[in-house]
Amino acid sequence: MKTNWTRALRTSIERNITMDNLLPDRLPKYVHSYVYLFGVLTLASFVWLIVTGTVLAFFGPEWWHVSPVGHFFNSMHFWSVQAFFFFMVLHLWAQFLMAAWRGGRHFTWISGWLLFLISIVGGLTGYLSQTNFDAQWVGVQGKDAMNSVGVGGFFNLLNFGQMYGLHIFIIPFALMALISGHLFLVRKHGVVEPLPWDGKGDDAR
Amino acid sequence: MGQGGLRPPLQAGSSWQFAWLNLSVADMVVVGLMLVVFALALIMRWPGEHS
Amino acid sequence: MSATKGGPKGSGAKKTYEEMPYDLVKEGTLAVLAVGALVLVLSGVLSTPDVPALTAQQVVQQDPMLLVTTELNHLGLQDAIANYGPPYNHGTGAVQSLGPFAPQQWAGVQVPVNARKDDVLIPLHRMAVMDPAVKRTLAAWDHGSSAQQLAWVANVQKVLPQSSVRHDRLVLPNPGAVQYGPVPQMVNDYLRIARSGLLEAAIDGAVGPVPVLNRTKALLLLENTADTAYATKLNMLGDEWGVMKETGNYPGAVWLWYYTLLYQIPPYNTSDSADLLAVLTVTIVTFILMMTPFIPGLRSIPRWLKIYRLIWRDHYRETRERGGTQS
Numbered sequence: 001m002k003t004n005w006t007r008a009l010r011t012s013i014e015r016n017i018t019m020d021n022l023l024p025d026r027l028p029k030y031v032h033s034y035v036y037l038f039g040v041l042t043l044a045s046f047v048w049l050i051v052t053g054t055v056l057a058f059f060g061p062e063w064w065h066v067s068p069v070g071h072f073f074n075s076m077h078f079w080s081v082q083a084f085f086f087f088m089v090l091h092l093w094a095q096f097l098m099a100a101w102r103g104g105r106h107f108t109w110i111s112g113w114l115l116f117l118i119s120i121v122g123g124l125t126g127y128l129s130q131t132n133f134d135a136q137w138v139g140v141q142g143k144d145a146m147n148s149v150g151v152g153g154f155f156n157l158l159n160f161g162q163m164y165g166l167h168i169f170i171i172p173f174a175l176m177a178l179i180s181g182h183l184f185l186v187r188k189h190g191v192v193e194p195l196p197w198d199g200k201g202d203d204a205r
Numbered sequence: 206m207g208q209g210g211l212r213p214p215l216q217a218g219s220s221w222q223f224a225w226l227n228l229s230v231a232d233m234v235v236v237g238l239m240l241v242v243f244a245l246a247l248i249m250r251w252p253g254e255h256s
Numbered sequence: 257m258s259a260t261k262g263g264p265k266g267s268g269a270k271k272t273y274e275e276m277p278y279d280l281v282k283e284g285t286l287a288v289l290a291v292g293a294l295v296l297v298l299s300g301v302l303s304t305p306d307v308p309a310l311t312a313q314q315v316v317q318q319d320p321m322l323l324v325t326t327e328l329n330h331l332g333l334q335d336a337i338a339n340y341g342p343p344y345n346h347g348t349g350a351v352q353s354l355g356p357f358a359p360q361q362w363a364g365v366q367v368p369v370n371a372r373k374d375d376v377l378i379p380l381h382r383m384a385v386m387d388p389a390v391k392r393t394l395a396a397w398d399h400g401s402s403a404q405q406l407a408w409v410a411n412v413q414k415v416l417p418q419s420s421v422r423h424d425r426l427v428l429p430n431p432g433a434v435q436y437g438p439v440p441q442m443v444n445d446y447l448r449i450a451r452s453g454l455l456e457a458a459i460d461g462a463v464g465p466v467p468v469l470n471r472t473k474a475l476l477l478l479e480n481t482a483d484t485a486y487a488t489k490l491n492m493l494g495d496e497w498g499v500m501k502e503t504g505n506y507p508g509a510v511w512l513w514y515y516t517l518l519y520q521i522p523p524y525n526t527s528d529s530a531d532l533l534a535v536l537t538v539t540i541v542t543f544i545l546m547m548t549p550f551i552p553g554l555r556s557i558p559r560w561l562k563i564y565r566l567i568w569r570d571h572y573r574e575t576r577e578r579g580g581t582q583s
Contacts, residue, residue, distance in 0.1 A: 027278040030571035034246035037287070044287035048295055065306060074306075075299035078506075082298075083291055085511040086235065090243050098567060099558040101549035113546040116511075123509055133213075133307040134503060137487050140479035148352040148531035150359030153343035153366025158476070161469025193273065194568040197575075199559035210319025211482065214307055217491035218505040225520050229491075231507040232500075247566050 022187050030194050035098075038091035039186075045084035046179065050172065052077040057168045061131050081123060088116060100192040108185040115178050118171060125167035128157055135160075305504040307490070312450040315482045320421035320447060326481045327446050328416070330376045331439065332409035336480040337371035344369040344476075352529035360532070367472055375477045379458035380442060383449050390445050396438035408437030424451055514538065 055073050056064060064070035092112065095101075101109035127138045139157045146152035156162060219230040315323045329335040339347035343366040351360050377394070384391040397405065411433075418429045424447040426440050449455050456474035487493055492501045500509035500516050518524045518534040527533050548554050558564060565572065 023280065025277060025279065026275040027280075028273040029276045029574075030273060030568055031276075031278070032251045032570045033567045034249055034251060035243075035567055037246070037283075040284055040287045041291060043284065044291040045295075047288050048292055065308075071303070071306065072299060075302070075304040076295050078304045079295045079298040079302070080291075082235065082507060082510075083295060086239060086242075089511060090239060090246070093243060094246075094567070096548075097558050097561060097563045099555065099564070101555070106549035109549055110546050113542070117542065120511060123511070127509070130306075131309065133309050133486070133490075134305075136309045136475060137483060137492060139475055140483055141487075144350065145531040145535055147343060147350070148360050148529065149535050150342075150361075150363035152360075153363055156343075156367060156470070156472060158472040159470040164469075194571050195559065195564045197565065197572050199562065199564075210322065211310075211315065211486050211489065212318055213486055213489050213503075215305065215490075215504045217489060218501070218503070220491055225525070227491075227520075229501055229505075229508065231502070231505050232510050235507045235510050236513075247563065251570070 016188070017184070021190075022184075024187070028191055028193075031191050035090075035094035036191075038087050038094055041087040042084060042091050043179070043183075045080050045087055046175070048080040049077065049084055052080055053168065053172065061129060061164060065131070081126065085119070085123070088119065092116065098192055099195060102192055102195075103189065105185070105189050105192060108182065108189065111178060111182045111185060115175065115182060118174055118178065122167065122171040122175065124157075125163045125171060128160070128163040129167045131160070302506075305502065305506050307503045310478060310482055310486050311453070312455040312478065312482075313453040315478065316424065316447055316450045319482070319485070320424070321416075321419075322482050322485060323447065323450055324421060324426060324443055325416070326478065327376055327443060328409055328413050328439075329481070330372045330477075331442070332406060332413065333372060335371050335375075337369055337375075337476050340369075343367045344371075352532040354529055354532060354536070357532075369473055369476060371476065374473045375459055376442075376446065378461075379449055379455055380445055382458045382461075383445060387445075389441075393438045393441040393445065397442060400437060404437070408435070408439045411435040411437075412439045412443075421447065424448055514541070 052073050056070070056077055059067075059070060064074040095109065095112065124138070124142065128135050143152055143157045146155055146157060221228050221230060221233065312323060315326075326335070330338070333339070336349070337344055339345075339349035341347045341349060341351035342360050342363050345365060345368065351358070353361065377397075380390060380394055384394055400408065412426075412428065415429050420427050424444065426443045426447070428436065428440060431440075446455075449458060456471070456477070457468075459474040459477060460468045460471055462468060484493070490501075490503055492503070500512040502508040515534065515538045518537055519530060524530045524534050524537075544551065544554070
């Protein structure tokens with residue numbers, strides 16, 4: 001019998017992604033600290049980044065310079081960025097201190113780092129999309145770093161159109177895709193088990 | 206060259222200079238808050254009967 | 257790795273550890289509301305800075321001699337872009353490499369910029385269409401040999417400390433002297449177009465009514481003179497962590513500390529290839545951190561720090577109280 005790709009995909013999804021895994025209503029009792037909240041707070045900040053960013057994108061890049069309402073949405077976007085990175089870094093610290101890559105969770109750890117890196121590009125292109133002195137100065141300062149590694153030609157910080165497109169579509173899209181993967185991995189593997197009290201154990205990873 | 210002429214609409218932010226280190230006060234506040242919030246999250250007792 | 261063998265559920269946590277009811281959706285909703293409230297309060301109380309971009313018009317109004325210097329640098333081929341190198345041209349001035357590792361050179365010229373022509377001569381030529389006098393000045397410039405042009409510029413630069421700008425005209429100590437050539441008139445025309453606010457537009461040109469979205473050439477005009485002077489006043493220079501600083505008393509890109517820190521310390525702060533060195537270092541460090549799960553020693557740091565005992569203290573106490581040995 002020939003392999004049916006559709007059935008194979010369905011079976012694979014059914015086997016790997018169960019609703020009990022994705023949306024559990026029970027968690028292990030050791031999940032008992034405020035440090036577990038930094039991940040969801042990062043995610044919540046991202047929600048606000050998308051909401052405020054959508055409003056800013058809708059009215060165009062000049063709007064916030066001339067409208068008090070626009071300026072307020074820019075402020076919300078700015079402070080969402082600060083909150084996003086604030087909680088993301090604390091989340092990173094917490095996961096590091098729990099050695100949360102153990103038990104086959106290394107791809108969760110790696111995808112977290114990819115998210116951090118793409119978020120940094122998001123921050124950079126955001127500064128460049130501001131169409132003010134910040135954008136001007138970050139552009140002329142940052143271009144030397146891009147040029148020095150040979151990417152300044154096709155990732156041109158002084159090309160507003162390119163930076164804006166990256167910032168409002170490509171990077172948010174990539175972040176959403178990666179966040180979905182990151183969350184899926186978190187749910188698939190469950191919350192990492194506590195380290196043995198003395199730190200010794202066989203699960204070196 | 207008369208570079209004193211340009212007038213930005215706002216003052217430079219406060220910063221702290223120590224040898225080669227020049228950190229803006231606002232950035233240090235953020236980092237300070239990160240440390241405080243993280244320490245609090247570690248120390249504070251999670252509410253609930255679990256004790 | 258062994259845990260994944262247990263089946264699709266992955267970790268063995270669900271089998272070994274006691275569970276409690278938990279509401280992830282409620283937690284997520286509350287987190288969104290809490291962050292939303294925080295962001296609203298911060299935006300209402302603190303707002304955000306918005307320092308308008310620095311324009312040539314503003315430079316003419318506030319420090320015209322700075323624009324004169326900039327223009328003469330460009331005409332004299334002494335500006336930072338004239339001899340920059342890839343991706344703008346075949347110069348060598350800003351080319352960075354580490355031994356044979358020269359990615360900037362390998363990438364080649366991808367965004368061709370001729371700073372003298374693009375940033376000074378082209379806007380003057382566009383002006384000449386409307387003003388025949390400008391056309392005559394440019395014709396005189398074109399008549400000079402390369403060496404003659406550089407000599408004119410050098411002669412004006414020599415007397416610049418004794419010169420000033422009055423009513424958008426460069427006042428030289430020996431006005432009309434033949435050794436200046438058409439340069440003083442070119443400066444006056446340049447000041448005029450800058451005053452009008454059209455200089456940047458005249459540099460980047462236009463495609464009819466469609467906006468020009470790539471402003472590379474116009475942004476490169478002021479980068480090393482007026483922009484730097486402005487950033488100095490805002491305490492935003494590179495050796496003051498300027499890449500990550502925000503204007504005014506606002507937090508900047510704090511998350512870039514582990515990158516911008518490098519520019520402050522040796523060997524980065526003295527290297528001609530500081531950018532390349534810093535980017536490479538950060539790339540390698542980031543890759544190592546990303547691969548922590550596979551690096552002996554690095555992955556054991558959490559066990560040495562023992563902060564996990566604080567995070568899971570309730571779990572350990574319960575296990576002890578139950579007389580468990582497993583943890």
